[in-house]
Structures are given as structure tokens and as C-alpha cells.
Amino acid sequence: MKNNDISSLLEQLSERDLSILESLRTHRVLTTALIRRLHFPISGEPREATGNKTHATEMAAAVATIRVLARLESHRLIARLPRRIGGVRAGSKGITWQLAASGERLLRARHGDPARRRYVEPSPAFIAHTLAAADLAIRLYELARQHVIELLSVEAEPECWRTFLSAHGARAWLKPDLFAITAGGDFEHHWFIEADRANEHAPVIVRKALQYQQYAKSGTHQKEHGLFPTVLWVVPDVKRQATIRKALANEPRLRELGASGAFQVVTNADFEACISGGGLAAP
Template sequence: MLAALRTVLVLSGIQAERLLFDEIAESARARIRRRVLGRLIALGLVETLERRVGGVRAGSGGLIYALSGGGHRLLDLDDPRESPRRRSAYTPGPLFLAHALAISEVYVSLVELGRASDLIRLARFAVEAAARFEPPGSDVVLRPDGLAVLASPDVEDVWWLEIDRGTESQPRLQAMLRRYLAFAESGVPGPGGVVPRVLISVTSEERARAVRGLIRRMPPLASELFVVCQEPEIAAVLAAELLDEVREPP
């Protein structure tokens, strides 16, 4: 649980249950999850945020968990290099929290994808500062919402993730697309020694059409660099992209 909360900023109770307690019988899963998380809270390693997912009647599954300062310090004993910038939990605004939970949902879904397939595994997932990339010799820092590396026995796909919740204006979206395209055109390798492709998830088909329209007005490389899908489709789209490469002839 602590390592998962270091990977992502927050987890809802239901996300934690899916991620960490999937091998427990469904009838006992929620009870065991409450017990384990209760102990971590009592030890001062995990904190619950003030807001819930689904309102006041959502029960403990709607609680939102974050790593406490004590949890960070404990993990630092194993690897201080992984120490994140934020040292204690706090309750962010509703828009930021919804965005953070959407990123966590991608992580949980990709872990579940790996469990269900012998051909796919999540090799790396990072958010915030751990996902940022500064090209050598450049003063431009790429700040994706997440970095995901999916691997098969023979192929590894590196993706930058942009979780668009419909709050950014089209000019800001266009500027973000141009930054990624400029980097891809530079020929400079990115994380893993490759130029990651960029998956942009949206919350509606209308927003998807708007983003695809921006991409169509860019140079041809953009159509290869960017993939647009709705949030519930992210794991399936990344899996399909990976498996298409696996099936390609040598």
C-alpha cells in the first residue's frame, strides 16, 4: 500500500481494494481492506483526506487515502533517492483531486491488465515530478500527467499520459500538443532512450473531436505521435497498441 501511494498521489478505498486485495475472497475483501488501512492510519503511515468519492453515503470505499509524512520517511529508509517533493498529505481542491484520482485509475487499470494477460505487464508508472522530462540542452520541461511503460516479452512501449478533464482551453491544449511535437521532431531520445508517444484521454466524444481536430491541423508526424481516447478506454487502447507491435512481422 505504501509503495502504491508513493507511485500515485491518492487512492480511493475502492481503488486500493482492487489494487491490493484482489486475491482475497470478494465477500471478505472490503472488511480486510478496512482493517489493513485502519492499521496503517493508526501507525501514522497513511492519512485520509477530508473529501470522499461519491458523497457522504459512499462508505469507507469512498474514502481517499494518501501517504503521510511518516509513510514517506519509512520508504526513504529503503531508497531515499525516490523521496518525493511533497512530504505530507493535504486535501487539494476538487478539480485537482478528481484529476489525481483519474490518474490513479489509469494505474490501477494497467496493473489489473497485467494480471489478466501473460503478454502484458506494467513495467513502470510515474506521476508528477517523477514523470517530468527535461531534454538535454533545452530550457523546456515536458510535464505529462503520467509516464507509463508497458512491456511484452519482446516489445516495450513508452507513453506520456495527458489526462484531459475538459478544463483547459483549446489554445492551452494546442500549446501542449506543440511542445510534444517539437520534442518528437528534435530527434532527442526521451525516457528509456526513445521518443514516447502521447496518449490524451478525454471525458466526452465532443472533447475527443476537438482534440483530434487540433491534431489534424498539425504536421503529419502528429497523427503518429498522439492517440486520443476516452478515460475508460485507456488500458484497452494501450494494450491494443502494444499487442499490434507484438504481432508485426520482423
């Protein structure tokens, strides 16, 4: 795509079109249903900051969503992935989208970003995990629109990854699924969020918790922000919640950070209550 083609196409795109492309750039893959929740509000739902018009019903919003996505697809800005989330019965809501090469080039030109991202078909496991994290991010946006919280920042992968020096002086990486800063009243709350799908054994969770503890000991985040984030695992059900809580509590190397309350494990159903309460998860 040449520069003059990009300029011409940018003139044809609405603010909402660009917002959709930016959302796909941030979250990497999104379903039609998630895009609907982000950019096509229903009457009675708070509008997003761009002031998009509301739709009378969820059906009307869904129709408008697929119409806009089809238009962006016709311009080769976005591409649908072969597998639908939820199978054929999910219909258009289950279609999963990512930026196409032309969309990626357009956004690189818009941001002045020389780094080219390779776009290949992601694996089913990657899609499922990325969509789970995107759903949590969108729920944060929705809480902010409802004025339940103030949302100061949301970072998805890989933007939310952190590098630091380990105790041995080697460069190490921490790779949360999301980083967010929320506010309520006079307090800021920082969050590293893990979208758990109950497909990893407890020792894997413990190793990840130890990485968080190593990052906390480096003092990197505290030097910039004055506090260390709550590490929040969001799990499918209470059985998984009990499993992770037990694994973290039984690991002696986690006594320091675990005892401080920096580790929290909540079910999907309790996510909003935990965020709005500043991390006060139910025991």
C-alpha cells in the first residue's frame, strides 16, 4: 500500500472505523461480539469517549457491527480467522478478527511506526487465551463507562510486559496478560491481571507467582509508581480458585509477597466486584 493510497483510505474511514482498527492492534484478536461491546453501544449503555451513536436493541447493534466489519474487510484492513468461537451456532458473534496486512501498514503510517508486525494465523490456544484477556480488558472499559471506576491505563500484551534485572544481574521478563491502573475516590490501584483458563497445572502458576515476586524485589515498578500492583488471577470457577489459592499458600518461597495481599484469585463472576473494591476479593 503506497502512501497516497493510505492517505486516500484514511479519508474514507470514520473515527469509529479507526477505533476498531486500533482495538485490533491493541488486543491482536477480537470477536464480533467483543467489538460490538467496545464500539456499538445499545440504548441505556454508556457511550464510549468517541460518542458513537447508540442502537435501540442488541440485534440492531450486532447488525451494524457486522456491516462495518464487512466493509473494513472489503478494504483488506481486517481479516476473519477460519474458526468461530463457539462453533457454527455462534453465528456472526463468534467470528474472530485480526488486522490484515493493509490495516497494519495503515496504522504504522498513522503512528509513524517503522516496525513491521508479521501476521500469521494464530493457534487455537493463542486465540482462546488472547480473547479471555481481551474480555477482561473490555469489562474494565465497561466499568469505567458506568462510572464505577476511573480507568487511567490499560495495557495488553506485549505492551504490558516488563523487563528487569534478576538477583543474579541477568535480564528477565515478566509477562502478565494485562496491566491496568484504576482509581476510586482518592486512591489509585495498580493491577497485573492473569486470565486463567484452568489449562495449566498448579506448579506453572507458582512459577509465575515467583516471577512476580522477583520483579517486586527488583523495585522497578515501585521506583516509578511508589507501590507494587495487585497480582490478580481471574479463574473460571470456585474449584479452580481454591486450587490456585492452595498452591500459592503452600509455597514457602511466596510467603513475603503472598502475605502482603499482593496475590488475589477471583472467579470471572467476581471480577467486577474485586476491581471496584480495589482488590478486596472475597476470602
